[in-house]
Amino acid sequence: MTIKDETFPSSSHTFFNRYHKQPKEHKISASIKPMNMSYLNPKTVHLIGIPGLEHVQFWIGFPFLAVCIVAILGNIILLIIIPAERSLHQPMYIFLAVLAATDIGLCAAIAPKMFAIFWFRSYSMAFDACLAQLFFIHALQCMESGILLAMAFDRYIAICDPLRHTSILTPSVLGRLMGVVAVRAAVLVGLLPVLIRRLHVFHSVRIAHSYCEHMAVVKLAAEDTRVNKICGLFVGFSILGFDMILILISYGLIFQAVFRLPQKEARLKAFNTCTAHIFVFLEFYILAFFSFFSHRVGHVAPPTHILLSTIYLLLPPALNPVVYGVKNMVIRKRVAQIFLLNHGSQQ
Template identity: 75%
Template sequence: MGPTNMSYLNPTTLILIGIPGLEHVQFWIGFPIFGLFLVALLGNIFLLIIISTERSLHEPMYIFLAVLAATDLGLCVTIAPKMLAIFWFGSCLMDFDVCLTQLFFIHAFQGMESGILLAMAFDRYVAICDPLRHTSILTPLFVFRVVLMVAMRATVLVGILPILLKRLHHFYSVVIVHSYCEHMAVVKLAADDVHMNKAFGLFVAFAILGFDMIFVFISYVLIFQAVFGLPQKEARSKAFNTCIPHIIVFLEFYILAFFSFFSHRFGHVPPYVHIILSTLYLLVPAALNPIVYGMKTKEIR
């Protein structure tokens, strides 16, 4: 089922086709997607249980990690059930308002995850570059305020996206060439003027992902300067090892995020490649984060 030349006025229902060009194998693609979903679900629940019950882990880094796990859980639950319903049962219909709700939660959780990665980078920066002041800077109140600010920033900025979409009334099509509701995928259906939608979408992306990535990068440059300046080899190795999980998570998140972002707006990759990579961008970090932190963090291991 593809887009038609008809014009739709205030559609109430949209159609998600899944992965265009791979409809004949979507049933089988659902199994690795379900595997990633299961690993992410169990791994992040396991992290939350361990961090909440083990008093020695009630420190800023692990509190941020628990928030990251909760964010990953929310992201997986938001996209995986409907995606699997499309792949396995052909349940392609979605109410327009439900689509906007899914769109909001997907992008809000992405924004929160980016903010938490920045908070974790700052925690590592203080712990390595100014260890004597770590406990006085990262107090419980400070950690609470950071988490609250990260959540509010994502909620307010992303919350405007569905509001702008609701002001659109004419659509070329009701068929979304995607396996979940994504901002630009819905914008591309509109027959009305969408310059404001595109401009604000870019602003949100750079205000959250771009801003966070720049400061995460600066944090790790300063951290490595401090690490390589340590006189003892053992101290350098220990400090570097504490950063490895953060670097792995940072790279997997931002590389996939910006590939998905730019390919959707400016790229010329086949739609099925973009959609598969966009799906992996949401599910792979959520599944890998508990494994990376579980294996590389001695206290959790």
Template identity: 80%
Template sequence: MGSSNMSYLNPQTVTLIGIPGLEHVQFWIGFPFLGVCLVALLGNIFLLIIISTERSLHQPMYIFLAVLAATDLGLCVAIAPKMLAIFWFGASSMAFDACLTQLFFIHALQGVESGTLLAMAFDRYIAICDPLRHTSILTPFFLVWVVLIVACRATVLVGVLPILLKRLQLFLSVVIVHSYCEHMAVVKLAAEDVHINKSYGLFVAFAILGFDMIFIFISYILIFHAVFRLPQKEARLKAFNTCTAHIVVFLEFYILAFFSFFSHRFGHVSPYAHIFLSTIYLLVPPALNPIVYGMKTEVFRKRFAQILILKTNAQQQSNK
């Protein structure tokens, strides 16, 4: 596969090294990452079960939350197994096509998550700024179309990335300095002209993350304007309280997303710090989102308390 000048023609496999500079402690780093993944899996499965079984939660905001939870589950499944295999078993080799497949799912799910956060911001805007028309605007038919548009946008735009990478034939290296297959990490391996890949990657980032962030900001400017015009302090606090969970989730997602994006292209962050934070960016929000919404939603808190009570009673019965 390699030539005499150590270039690689149409490589069949790549090597993921994990977190550069921290290889000697990767085994131990895997345990907290496993804990984060388990919290994300259990928390998002809990949200999906409660939303699907509790009729009072069959509302636009919680339908979008269910989509967000399903997306977070997909991210964990796409990243965690291979990453932990690298950390614990040194299973760093990966088929090139499998790498492109992982790359597609990671970035497409990021796009779906971003679009879902925009849809949730729109829901909060209608609920606060035009509450009388909330039900008539956010109909079940409208919700289905929003989810389909968000999914199709991410699939189509991100789907071009692995196609453009597949057309590259000559690579300087097959060692990916990362714990998962990321677009720019693969692009940097190429020994050919990659201006199209880089330009299209920028376009996708701004067409999805940039577009969504701008309109979420606009939504909240209008929301805050409407909230501060309310005459009573209690009404203002109640209206603002309905947005706090979404604001927290929105900030954690976009701050980490743009840090990862810009540091990979323009920054001078040390490789281990960049990759460590990039991995945190993809795994921590899926774990935090159920906690944030669980703490802010009374139905979720009550259901969780019921589960704990039932579990405690079952243990007491078994001990008798």
């Protein structure tokens, strides 16, 4: 087995020069498996995009671009409207503003390199930059999960204990909740690139993905990766799994309280306040666990897995502002005012 320090295989001339400098027993091994190479501490990796669909990646990039534009514009509008509108200075909308900032960060972490691969064939990426992208993508995912949990907690208090809602969710409590969500994501996800850094020998530097994902990078290693896989499972279940269970419990208690209300109108109004949260919750966790398990089960075709994994990261940021904006009259009116003012100024 030939250990290479470079990122990609060099010319056959360099390979045979190295071959002739090896001891006799190494020559015999190389002659038996001349293509069995490994890479020692690679400096760059090679993202190939969507394996099997390389010939249409250029066109696949355009619908993804449309989704990114909707996500960025929609979340920027939320970040403009929520601080400016005093009636929206409530816990639910503060959480929504944090969610909007998180979604913008997620698009910024994924989109530039993905479009560079699709449109400009810029496949190479520094290994450290790959680990940084891996950290930010997974940390922002985990932050989004924590924010959805905080929003479910807010709905639970608002419906089950409305008289104490403002006294429980004070500004200081909201700040501490968001701090815990951010620190938890940074600390737990920060373990993943640190553990990858302890790996030195890789059997390949070609990542079959359009962005650096934890298991996609771990699968390149030619060493024992059991610790990495266990840590990935621990992070996934301690954040996504834990949050999902608590959200399900919260909505179970909410529905129990809603069905106890004596008036049908009151039940419909209470249920209506949760529909947007339920839609976003189902959309986020169904796609999240599909992506999480498909890397480990391995029965999903690579193009399907990578397409759905990318959709899972980009679709929620695009849908969240639409779902919450449509449900809230104040946000709808302010959005209409923004576009009417822009239209009037253009005329």
